[in-house]
Amino acid sequence: MSESSPTPEAIHSDAFLARLMRDQLKLSIACALCFAVALVALPLLNYYQPAFMAQRVFGFTLTWLILGVLFFPFVWIISYVFIKRSIALEDAEAQAAKDGLTK
Amino acid sequence: MNALVAAAGIDPWIAVCSLVTVVITVGMGFWTAGKSKSAGDFFVAGRSVSVGWNASAISGEYLSAASFMGVAGMVMATGYDALWYPVCYACGYLFLLLFIAGPLRRFGAYTIPDFAEGRYDSPMFRKIAVCFVLFIGFFYTMPQMKGAGTTLAYIFPGLPYWAGVVVVGAVITLNVSLGGMKGITLVQAFQYWLKVFAITLPIFVLAAVVGQYQQHLAVNQTAQETTVTAVPGIERKALPAKAPKDEAWIAPFGKLTTKAVDASIAAASTPEEKTALEANKKPYSLLYTYSLIIALVCGTAGLPHILVRFYTNPDGVAAKRTTMWVMILIGVFYVFPPVYGVIGRSLTPELYDAVGAKGTDKVVLELPTLLAGRDHPLLGSVLSGITCAGAFAAFMSTFSGLLVSMSSALAHDIYGRMLRPTSSPEQRLKAFKWSALIVGVVAVGLGSQVEALEINFMVGQAFAIAAASYFPLLFMSVWWRGMTMRGAATGMLVGGLSALASITLTSVSDVAVAKAKKLTDAAELAAYWADHPLAKGIADFWVAHPLARILCEQPAIWAVPLSILLMIFVSKATAATVPADIRMKMLVLHAPEALGLKQEYIKEHEGLGGH
Numbered sequence: 001m002s003e004s005s006p007t008p009e010a011i012h013s014d015a016f017l018a019r020l021m022r023d024q025l026k027l028s029i030a031c032a033l034c035f036a037v038a039l040v041a042l043p044l045l046n047y048y049q050p051a052f053m054a055q056r057v058f059g060f061t062l063t064w065l066i067l068g069v070l071f072f073p074f075v076w077i078i079s080y081v082f083i084k085r086s087i088a089l090e091d092a093e094a095q096a097a098k099d100g101l102t103k
Numbered sequence: 104m105n106a107l108v109a110a111a112g113i114d115p116w117i118a119v120c121s122l123v124t125v126v127i128t129v130g131m132g133f134w135t136a137g138k139s140k141s142a143g144d145f146f147v148a149g150r151s152v153s154v155g156w157n158a159s160a161i162s163g164e165y166l167s168a169a170s171f172m173g174v175a176g177m178v179m180a181t182g183y184d185a186l187w188y189p190v191c192y193a194c195g196y197l198f199l200l201l202f203i204a205g206p207l208r209r210f211g212a213y214t215i216p217d218f219a220e221g222r223y224d225s226p227m228f229r230k231i232a233v234c235f236v237l238f239i240g241f242f243y244t245m246p247q248m249k250g251a252g253t254t255l256a257y258i259f260p261g262l263p264y265w266a267g268v269v270v271v272g273a274v275i276t277l278n279v280s281l282g283g284m285k286g287i288t289l290v291q292a293f294q295y296w297l298k299v300f301a302i303t304l305p306i307f308v309l310a311a312v313v314g315q316y317q318q319h320l321a322v323n324q325t326a327q328e329t330t331v332t333a334v335p336g337i338e339r340k341a342l343p344a345k346a347p348k349d350e351a352w353i354a355p356f357g358k359l360t361t362k363a364v365d366a367s368i369a370a371a372s373t374p375e376e377k378t379a380l381e382a383n384k385k386p387y388s389l390l391y392t393y394s395l396i397i398a399l400v401c402g403t404a405g406l407p408h409i410l411v412r413f414y415t416n417p418d419g420v421a422a423k424r425t426t427m428w429v430m431i432l433i434g435v436f437y438v439f440p441p442v443y444g445v446i447g448r449s450l451t452p453e454l455y456d457a458v459g460a461k462g463t464d465k466v467v468l469e470l471p472t473l474l475a476g477r478d479h480p481l482l483g484s485v486l487s488g489i490t491c492a493g494a495f496a497a498f499m500s501t502f503s504g505l506l507v508s509m510s511s512a513l514a515h516d517i518y519g520r521m522l523r524p525t526s527s528p529e530q531r532l533k534a535f536k537w538s539a540l541i542v543g544v545v546a547v548g549l550g551s552q553v554e555a556l557e558i559n560f561m562v563g564q565a566f567a568i569a570a571a572s573y574f575p576l577l578f579m580s581v582w583w584r585g586m587t588m589r590g591a592a593t594g595m596l597v598g599g600l601s602a603l604a605s606i607t608l609t610s611v612s613d614v615a616v617a618k619a620k621k622l623t624d625a626a627e628l629a630a631y632w633a634d635h636p637l638a639k640g641i642a643d644f645w646v647a648h649p650l651a652r653i654l655c656e657q658p659a660i661w662a663v664p665l666s667i668l669l670m671i672f673v674s675k676a677t678a679a680t681v682p683a684d685i686r687m688k689m690l691v692l693h694a695p696e697a698l699g700l701k702q703e704y705i706k707e708h709e710g711l712g713g714h
Contacts, residue, residue, distance in 0.1 A: 017686055020693050025582060028201040035197050039400070043392045046355035047385070054325045054354060059317030059334075061325060061353060067186045068441055072434035075194040079427045082201060087420055094697035 016097075023089055031082045035075065042067065114472075116481075117258050120488030124297065124495040129278050131290045154421050158428035160288045161412045163295030165192075165429070166436055167243075167501035168250025171298060171494050173559030174437070176464035178444025179454070180557070181359035182352035185444070187395055188559055189437035193430060195403025198574075200426040203404055206581045206692040208413050208422035214508070215407050215573060216516045222580050223588035224682050229516060231592050235572045235599055236407045236512040240505045240542075241549060242565035242606075243408070246558040247505070248272065248550020250498040253460040253558075254491060257468050264460045265551040272550065275499055276543030279506045280536040288415065291504065294496040295432065301493025302439045305471045305486040309446065312477055313337075316442045319449045326350040339449045346455040352448070356388035360395075363387070363645065363652040370646045380649070390660065391653050395563065398659035402566025405573030408501075408508035418696045443467045458617070464558050468494060502546070506539055513538035555617030556610060563657075564606045571662035572599025579670050581692055584685050590674030598666025605655035605662075612641040 046053050046063055053063040060068070167173075170192060177185035210218060219225075219232035248268045255267025278290075310316065314337045322339050324331050351357045358365075364384045371377045403409075416422040447454065447466035450473055454463045467490050475483035514535035519526055526534070553561065576595045579586050615638035622628045632639045645652035654661060674681075682688060 012686070012690070014686065017689055017693070021582070021689065024693060032198065032201050035194070039396055040393075043355070043389055043396075047389050050354065051327050054327050056321065059315075059321035061183075061320070063355060064183060064186070064320065064353070067183070067190055069438060071190050072193060072438065075197055076427075076431055076434065079197055079200055079430055083423055083427050086205070086423060090420065090695040094695040097694075097698050 020093060023093075024086065027082065027085055027089065031078050034078055038071070038074065113259055114484050114487065116484035116488040117491050118488075120485075120492040121254075121258055121495050124492040125274060125499070128290055128294070128496070128499055129274060131293065133281060154416070154424045154428060156288065156292050157412065157415055157421075157425045158432055159292035159295045160415075161291075161409060161425065161429045162432040162436070163291035163293070163298070163496075163500045164412065164504035165409060165433060165501070166295065166298050166497055167562065168247050168494065168498040169559045169562035170433075170437065170440065171302065171497035172250055172253065172464050172467050173246065173557065173562065174440035175443035175447065175467045176462070177359070177557060177559040178441040179447045179466050180347075180444075180463040182347060182357045183355050184357050184359040184392065185559070186441060187392065188399065188563065189440060191396055191399030192403065193434040193437050195400040196426055196430045196433075198400055199404040199409075200423060200430070203410075203577050203581060204413055204422045204426045205419035207410065207577065208416050209419040209694075209696060210688075210692050211414070214411055214414075214511055214515060215577075216512065218580075219576065219591070222682075222688060223591065225588045226520070228588050228592055229520060231596060232576070233512050233516045235568075235595070236516075237509055238599070238603055239405075239407060239565055239569050239573070240509040240512075241546065242568060242603075243406075243562065244502060244505050244546040245549050245553045246556075246561035246565075247498040247502045248546060249460075249464070249553050249556070249558050249561070250494060251502075252550065252554065253465055254468065254494045254498070256460045257465050258491060264554045268547055268550045271495075271498065271502070272543055272547035275502050275506065276539055278499075279503050279510065279543075280539040291500050294500040297496045298493045298500075299432075299436055301489045301496065302436060302443075302467075305490050306439055306442050306446075308482065308486060309471060309474065310442070312474060312479070313446065313450060316445060319445045320353070322449060323349040323353040325353055337449065340452050342448075342452045343456050346448070346452055356385055356392070360388035360391040363391075363649040363656070366646050367649040383649070387650060387653055391657055394653070394657035394660035397663055398563060398567035398570045398657060401570035401574040401659065401663055402568075405569035405577060406566070407512075407569075407573065408504040410573070410577075411508050411511065412504075420696075440467070443470055446470060458555070458621075460554055506542055506546075509542045510535050510538035513542065552614065553610075555614050561610075564610070567606060567657065567659045567662070568599060568602050570659045571602035571666050572596075575663065575666040575670060579667065583674075584689050585674055585678065585681060586670060587674045587677045587680045589677045589680065590670045590672075593673045594666040594668075594670030597669055598662045601665070602658040602662040605658045608641055609645075609652070609656045612638050612645065615639070616642050 042063070054061045056062075057065050170189070174185065174189050177188065207218065210221065215236065216229045216232040220229040248271070251271035252264040252267040255270060256262055256264050314334070318334045318337050321332050321334050322337055346352075347358045361384055364380055364387055368377055368380045368384075371380060413422050413425070416425055443466055444463075447463070447470055451466060451469055454461075454466055454469065468487060471486035471490055472483045474480075474486065514531055514537075518534040518538070519531045523530065572595045575598060576591055579594070580591060615635050619628060619631055622631055
């Protein structure tokens with residue numbers, strides 16, 4: 001490693017990397033689960049509750065309205081929450097690492 | 104001149120709108136050609152594209168002929184099940200956002216093969232990764248070419264399908280080899296907005312005249328409804344025999360997911376066999392649906408021509424923001440194509456009877472002309488011209504993007520890294536132009552063969568290959584430090600190639616069956632099958648084994664887990680070969696840019712004489 005590197009030992013520790021990856025992965029998996037539940041549930045509802053899903057809502061069938069229209073804003077909300085939290089997480093990590101550098 | 108145009112059955116408005124789109128696209132390519140001089144400009148636009156531009160450009164590149172024409176055609180042809188396509192095309196970006204976009208950008212490489220080599224320090228792995236850029240790319244260009252052939256055959260009624268493919272292929276190849284990626288960023292961004300305009304304006308005008316989305320949906324009777332709902336103001340034309348019945352069309356598990364079993368039922372010889380197959384129909388449909396969802400969601404996160412665009416973001420945070428905006432931009436777009444399919448079912452059911460370039464895939468182009476029959480002749484022509492312009496923007500932008508990523512793979516990876524590592528930037532630039540030409544010619548050749556296949560279906564298959572190859576590679580490489588090069592290569596190769604092989608089997612037999620269906624004479628038909636014994640054998644096998652057919656047509660449900668499991672097992676078995684500096688690589692992937700780890704990593708590698 002070059003001697004001019006300013007990065008403190010703490011950043012290169014296994015513990016730092018493990019925490020970094022764990023925190024980010026936790027957030028990603030939580031968001032992915034919300035999405036995955038919806039993706040798994042809709043076909044299952046169509047399969048087991050066809051009459052319920054076929055009821056008319058504003059002329060659409062319920063399942064058509066969910067899949068053709070409502071699914072998009074649902075995913076936008078997940079992605080917005082993810083972006084906000086993940087950027088906050090990155091800022092906190094960078095700040096923590098810099099604090100470590102000046103100490 | 105006017106008389107000549109009219110005699111040929113060409114609507115001047117449609118021709119003019121299409122021509123203007125082509126001229127603007129090519130003009131922008133020429134205009135920006137002068138601005139993109141360096142190799143960096145050509146490959147990733149100097150990595151200086153803002154979030155707004157990049158999101159528009161990615162959306163413009165992503166919304167292909169499948170999105171613009173194919174989704175509407177497929178919704179019209181098969182109903183509810185086809186809605187999974189637009190939804191997963193848009194929402195698949197969530198996986199990209201959650202797991203891949205930020206880390207991939209931080210790692211900093213031109214292409215996916217760059218990432219593969221950098222992550223595993225293995226030039227050998229680069230070669231394997233490059234192959235999939237080409238596999239996925241060619242599968243993706245075929246439906247774009249079908250879109251081109253269909254649209255040109257619509258504008259110029261006498262023109263054969265292949266001629267449209269050749270003309271569009273030649274124009275775009277020229278454009279790409281002149282402008283490279285910087286030119287394309289501007290063109291793609293412009294084309295996104297053109298496509299949104301072209302899909303929304305005509306449908307709003309149409310809906311105001313012929314009735315709303317939900318009204319046209321309401322006239323389709325569900326299995327639970329005992330009477331047909333009469334909606335005032337909605338005139339519905341009689342459906343031809345080939346069209347699916349209302350209750351099958353509007354409900355889940357319809358024609359798209361049951362056609363394999365339906366074919367077997369039609370061929371079954373005994374009532375017991377028929378009953379057994381009927382019982383399997385719905386569970387198999389559910390399986391088909393899940394496999395399709397996996398292919399589309401995971402495939403979106405593994406498309407090389409989209410992933411390469413993430414390197415044009417200045418940093419990881421910008422890459423994430425860009426992804427979110429892409430989801431919003433394309434989500435807004437995807438609400439509309441199904442509307443054309445639904446209204447098309449009510450008002451242009453004659454398309455069900457046509458095949459190839461004249462079938463439901465052209466409903467987006469055809470529908471606005473209905474206004475001509477409702478005392479708005481000029482409006483009908485203008486709006487149809489606008490949708491044609493949108494269709495041009497769709498297949499031109501996606502084909503351009505594919506051409507850039509495939510030509511980059513050839514010029515940057517194969518020529519620049521493997522064949523001539525000492526080549527100068529000028530030589531690589533020249534290689535890029537030649538590569539574009541080669542890829543363009545092959546794409547046109549392949550595209551002219553697929554008239555019988557649905558646009559959207561073909562794109563779905565390209566997604567399945569990406570889902571079983573690049574997605575596991577990227578996902579596992581980013582999040583698991585124990586992955587080895589052998590593990591990654593085995594998983595990607597076995598998963599990707601088995602998906603590719605099973606999809607090719609279904610497509611080859613489908614093309615043969617479509618050709619056979621055109622033959623009305625029994626002797627000719629027998630002779631045709633005698634000439635194609637392999638295709639006949641495969642087609643017969645599908646009829647006898649509908650489950651195998653579904654698993655081959657939609658392989659993601661087994662190919663993605665297979666790929667990931669192989670990666671895990673082989674990596675565990677070869678754990679000794681995990682790259683020595685894996686912690687540093689993982690830090691570069693995951694630590695915020697503010698910590699400056701990337702620069703340190705590069706310095707370290709230069710010191711070691713690495714890349």
